[in-house]
Amino acid sequence: MSPATRSKTEPAGARVLVIGVTREVLDTVMQDLAELGIQASGSTDPARLDIDFDPRDFDLLSIGGGVDDATRNRLKNAFTTRHPAIHLVDAYAPIAVRQILDRLSGADAEPLVDLDAYLARIGYDGPLAPTIDTLRALHRHHLDAIPFEAIDALLGRGIDIAANAVDVKLIGAGRGGYCFEHNGLFQRVLATLGFQVTPISARVRWTMPADSAPSARTHMLLEVQLDGRPWLVDVGFGSSVPPAPLRIDTTEPQQTAHEAFRVFRFGHDLMVQARREGVWLPMYTVSREPLHPSDYEVANWHTSTHPDSHFTRNLIVARTTGDARYTLLDNRFTVRHADERSDKQFLDAASIERVLRDVFRLPVAPEWRALIERAARGS
Structure with a gap:
């Protein structure tokens, strides 16, 4: 199964329609886009979009976070029905320009995961x-x-x-x-x-x-x-x-x-x-x-x-299954069952290594030995 990808559009010269609820926010985003050579149009009246704009005239539709979900979904359906290849962005004003650029260039859509x-x-x-x-x-x-x-x-x-x-x-x-x-x-x-x-x-x-x-x-x-x-x-x-x-x-x-x-x-x-x-x-x-x-x-x-972070000071390992939660905090190993029964024990270095391998299924490496021994001492 291949990773998901999206098509790319060259940002410079792209045509973008920006929908928002506040004129000052809309003007700021559009000004930044224009500075980058992007042809930006905008509206704070989603009810008139079907009248004022043709989806086929745009490469991307950006919808601001203040637009309600019902209107957002209606706009997406209307625009993609008439222009299936149009890019869609659910924009958040402080990073909206970057979101638009990344979507146009495909930078947000490189192969995501195997x-x-x-x-x-x-x-x-x-x-x-x-x-x-x-x-x-x-x-x-x-x-x-x-x-x-x-x-x-x-x-x-x-x-x-x-x-x-x-x-x-x-x-x-x-x-x-x-x-x-x-x-x-x-x-x-x-x-x-x-x-x-x-x-x-x-x-x-x-x-x-x-x-x-x-x-x-x-x-x-x-x-x-x-x-x-x-x-x-x-x-x-x-x-x-x-x-x-x-x-x-x-x-x-x-x-x-x-x-x-x-x-x-x-x-x-x-x-x-x-x-x-x-x-x-x-x-x-x-x-x-x-x-x-x-x-x-x-x-x-x-x-x-940071030296005050507990991740730089303590051995912390956890795993949650349908039956129990398993936790290792330095040398204290806890099994908390789904019925809230709890079993606790303190482990020596050999037992910590065994739990890391058998319970948490981690590939224990030789360079872990010093931190395992330190955890066993509770320090």
């Missing part, structure tokens, strides 16, 4: 149509097959989140990764399959005391739109990762194979909580602002290299 290799890695051979059932199945298989770990950060190597580096490591080498690797890979898989997926970020609250200073937005996760309904998708949150996609459009508790979760408005963000032992515990607060890869490059550099 899908056959990924599916073999997670042991999945089921349906691939972009449906909620497919999303849930891929989510479940991914968590079971690819562990959470940041051993490269602990070794002082930093973590490379470039697509090719992630694929070599997580798919080819049988390694695990942390949020930027897991969710970056999952984003590309979903996009290859035709899902509408947007990378977003969160401030972690898990296990933090109530009086802690707010953390930076250093957790990557995804928002997926399916049939007009938004879903929160996260395969990179270690021992407490949601075992399934979570609906954003309801505050009702959502039961999974493990805990129940709930999502609700929290100021300008979303609060995600997990219920354990009868108590709702905060996991993270989510911003739905779409982010550019440059945002993640900065966050990843900080998280994987």
